Amino acid sequence: MRIEILVFPGVDELDVLGPFEVFRGAEEAGADIRTQLVSLDGDQHIKASYGLTFDVDGAVGSDGRADLLVIPGGGWVKRATHGAWAEFHRGLIPAAILDAHRSGTILASVCTGAMLIAAAGLLRNRSATTHHAAIEELRASGAEIVSARIVDDGDIITAGGVTSGIDLALYIVERFVGKDMADGIASNLEHERRGPIHVSSSARRSDETRIVS
Amino acid sequence: MRIEILVFPGVDELDVLGPFEVFRGAEEAGADIRTQLVSLDGDQHIKASYGLTFDVDGAVGSDGRADLLVIPGGGWVKRATHGAWAEFHRGLIPAAILDAHRSGTILASVCTGAMLIAAAGLLRNRSATTHHAAIEELRASGAEIVSARIVDDGDIITAGGVTSGIDLALYIVERFVGKDMADGIASNLEHERRGPIHVSSSARRSDETRIVS
Numbered sequence: 001m002r003i004e005i006l007v008f009p010g011v012d013e014l015d016v017l018g019p020f021e022v023f024r025g026a027e028e029a030g031a032d033i034r035t036q037l038v039s040l041d042g043d044q045h046i047k048a049s050y051g052l053t054f055d056v057d058g059a060v061g062s063d064g065r066a067d068l069l070v071i072p073g074g075g076w077v078k079r080a081t082h083g084a085w086a087e088f089h090r091g092l093i094p095a096a097i098l099d100a101h102r103s104g105t106i107l108a109s110v111c112t113g114a115m116l117i118a119a120a121g122l123l124r125n126r127s128a129t130t131h132h133a134a135i136e137e138l139r140a141s142g143a144e145i146v147s148a149r150i151v152d153d154g155d156i157i158t159a160g161g162v163t164s165g166i167d168l169a170l171y172i173v174e175r176f177v178g179k180d181m182a183d184g185i186a187s188n189l190e191h192e193r194r195g196p197i198h199v200s201s202s203a204r205r206s207d208e209t210r211i212v213s
Numbered sequence: 214m215r216i217e218i219l220v221f222p223g224v225d226e227l228d229v230l231g232p233f234e235v236f237r238g239a240e241e242a243g244a245d246i247r248t249q250l251v252s253l254d255g256d257q258h259i260k261a262s263y264g265l266t267f268d269v270d271g272a273v274g275s276d277g278r279a280d281l282l283v284i285p286g287g288g289w290v291k292r293a294t295h296g297a298w299a300e301f302h303r304g305l306i307p308a309a310i311l312d313a314h315r316s317g318t319i320l321a322s323v324c325t326g327a328m329l330i331a332a333a334g335l336l337r338n339r340s341a342t343t344h345h346a347a348i349e350e351l352r353a354s355g356a357e358i359v360s361a362r363i364v365d366d367g368d369i370i371t372a373g374g375v376t377s378g379i380d381l382a383l384y385i386v387e388r389f390v391g392k393d394m395a396d397g398i399a400s401n402l403e404h405e406r407r408g409p410i411h412v413s414s415s416a417r418r419s420d421e422t423r424i425v426s
Contacts, residue, residue: 012234013230013233013234014227014230014231014234014402017226017227017230017265018227020226020263020265021225021226021227021263021375024263024264025263028263037265050233050234050237050238050241051237052230052233052250052267052268053267053268054265054266054267054268055265055266055267131403132403149403160403161401161402161403162234162401162402162403162404163379163402163403163404164403166376188374188375189227189374189375189376190344190345190362190373190374190375190376190377191375191376192407194405
């Protein structure tokens with residue numbers, strides 16, 4: 001299972017690194033998962049919301065279609081010059097998200113990353129959540145807001161704010177690898193998993209997304 | 214209040230970024246806190262335990278004595294060539310920690326960062342904790358193990374594994390800035406604060422460490 005985490009200037013550090021450490025931890029523990037940090041154009045350095053500057057592995061999709069694309073948020077509420085709000089209006093990342101979704105990639109957002117999926121027009125009449133401070137904006141995009149930490153709507157999975165990214169990634173490991181693996185990683189992180197997790201009935205009917213058994 | 218987070222090759226990503234985002238968040242919210250990522254020699258790039266490569270702001274202590282030095286862990290259990298176990302045996306970081314402590318800097322460890330404070334000889338007969346997989350090694354160093362997520366022993370504060378670093382940093386913000394600030398940051402992170410927090414009686418008697426009022 002190939003996972004890409006799509007980063008951009010002003011992205012929230014923990015939105016990125018929570019899922020990153022969970023997925024790389026699963027890989028170290030033997031899961032058939034490969035996780036990369038990717039940017040839109042393959043920019044090599046990204047300066048995140050709180051000032052961390054870090055390296056990126058390449059451009060989104062440059063190794064072919066990913067099975068799962070993680071979309072973090074950051075800087076939304078403060079309307080930062082760099083961040084999810086800026087990318088919502090610039091439109092290039094939403095376009096890349098739309099392309100990925102059309103080619104069959106599962107989308108998973110952390111925090112206000114959901115607004116970037118909404119900007120791609122993909123959350124209309126779909127169950128979703130986001131950071132509590134952006135809920136009304138997500139609703140205005142046409143999404144059906146669910147009061148849960150993680151909302152699994154099949155090919156689009158959304159999560160609440162920042163630290164919910166850890167629970168999102170553990171849920172994804174549980175869904176695609178198994179519960180023992182997810183619980184083992186949570187224990188290693190000394191993280192008490194939190195919900196609620198909402199799984200849409202359409203998502204429950206679908207089995208084709210169980211990529212890793 | 215000047216905070217340095219001491220990073221090294223193989224350091225755990227979330228051990229570093231949890232406290233980093235909490236402290237920088239407090240700074241953005243108006244607290245008189247300045248937080249920097251520092252390395253022993255001022256190396257500009259650090260490759261962390263799960264492969265993240267990130268930039269460092271400078272060398273430990275290069276801007277003068279910090280009020281608080283955060284010591285993350287990483288790679289201990291797997292005896293990684295780079296990480297806390299390697300630094301424990303190399304001895305240079307423990308020596309820098311000892312220097313900082315002698316000059317009056319408060320120490321705060323996340324995860325197996327406690328083993329680096331132990332290597333400096335500073336945890337003998339002191340209340341402390343660490344990642345659950347390193348508890349017996351910490352006990353063997355002479356520390357009095359306390360079963361808590363955070364152990365405040367006054368000028369040395371230790372925390373459990375990985376995600377406990379978020380709770381540690383929130384506790385530090387609460388201790389030195391105030392509870393409202395800490396709760397506001399936790400809410401922004403959608404993080405449910407977790408304990409138990411153990412405060413040693415000697416720490417409770419001391420007020421001189423309340424740097425920011």
